[in-house]
Amino acid sequence: MLTAYTGLATAVCGGRAQALPPGYRFAQLEIQQAIGEGGFSIVYQAFDHQQQRFAAVKEYIPTTIAERNAEGVVVPRNPFLLPTFNAGRDYFCQEAKILGSLAHPGIPPLWDFWQANGSAYISTPLYGGTTLKKRYAQHPALVTETWLRRLLASLLPTVAAVHRQGCLHRDISWDNIQIAEHQWPILLDFGSACFWATGGARETNIVLKPGFSPVELYCNSGGYAHGPWSDIYAIGALLATLITGRLPPVSLTRSIEDRYQPLAQCGPAGYSQRFLRAIDAALEVHPADRPQDIAAFARLLAIDLHGQACVIT
Structure with missing residues (x-):
């Protein structure tokens, strides 16, 4: 224009x-x-x-x-x-x-x-509301397994749609999810996104976000390919942060010495073991050990990708 x-x-x-x-x-x-x-x-x-x-x-x-x-x-x-x-x-x-x-x-x-x-x-x-990070800071008691499942019922189909178009977001975090009354959660900021299916993952800008970014975003060698599993790691980090109130350890540090405490072992009150094990699987350091696509991650979480999307308040 x-x-x-x-x-x-x-x-x-x-x-x-x-x-x-x-x-x-x-x-x-x-x-x-x-x-x-x-x-x-x-x-x-x-x-x-x-x-x-x-x-x-x-x-x-x-x-x-x-x-x-x-x-x-x-x-x-x-x-x-x-x-x-x-x-x-x-x-x-x-x-x-x-x-x-x-x-x-x-x-x-x-x-x-x-x-x-x-x-x-x-x-x-222009969307109203506030980021998920600010919403959590204002109302941390909102976060329960039921509330997170409602969030995921909308967020996972959104990310799956991005992947179906051959794209990766590569910057999913609580800063980049907008929560507004009576609306779907909105996934913002595609500044790190790429067309991964056509081999463009190495040729675009990446914003590294400690705690949320998987190890393959830090490494340009060593066989760590970018793929849907990269966004799945970030979603796992988002869930772990909302549950514990703490960011997971930096993934690059974890690849050297992993001090992440699996949620399934910590057993935070009010969360099912299946839900916690699914998050731990998303947070595996090596890409091949994570769910390889959103459908596989949704199965671990027992979330229907084709169900009714939820409005988050």
């Missing part, structure tokens, strides 16, 4: 100070405020005056290596960083391509993608 736009952005180093100002326009799309940021992007709340709807706009701006100049253009902090900056923008474009290939109620649909200001932009629906 090549459109006229007005306004200037600040050129102050660091995080939100690099954000586009309220009122900045991409034709009919008006930036209202920055609502989130990561190492590679800033997310804005915007309003589409033509469609009369709110949108989330994600802008590529890796603030550790780039900044916004006085003209509002995102540029590397020095010329030597240009190849890294351009490669990151290519990965960002890949994220848009993956989102555009997916269609599921638990995945944000791609509304638009365009390049401007030396950067690139992705527009999706």
Whole structure:
């Protein structure tokens, strides 16, 4: 989308100070405020005056290596960083391509993608609610086996749909699951996703998240292939974290000395042994020892992938 736009952005180093100002326009799309940021992007709340709807706009701006100049253009902090900056923008474009290939109620649909200001932009629906991490911090007592099964009844079919399209998410965590009243849980942030079925797993950006990332995401050798089992490890780590309140040990450390205490041995009160053993299986260090696809993981959990998806509150 090549459109006229007005306004200037600040050129102050660091995080939100690099954000586009309220009122900045991409034709009919008006930036209202920055609502989130990561190492590679800033997310804005915007309003589409033509469609009369709110949108989330994600802008590529890796603030550790780039900044916004006085003209509002995102540029590397020095010329030597240009190849890294351009490669990151290519990965960002890949994220848009993956989102555009997916269609599921638990995945944000791609509304638009365009390049401007030396950067690139992705527009999706703006979801209410809060992340699973914040929901847990506010209401930890909500988490029971019944509640987790309701979560999984929606999350597992969503991840299975991603895999059926030949993609991997590779960044499933409680930061990237949005919980809103009377809605499916939404799986967010496909910045680390790849088309694994066509051999693209080694050629894309990966955000490593200690505790959630499996060992194969750390290793580019040693026979540790990426696959559905990689996302299954992250889901297992998510469940273990919600049950215990603690992140599992870093998988790379576990591959050297495994100090993970299996949930089935710890026996937290209120959880069935079958449920706990399934989570332990997902958290096996070696990929070949985990369930190899979502269907196999669902069988271990005794969850019907084709049953009624649940709204989480």
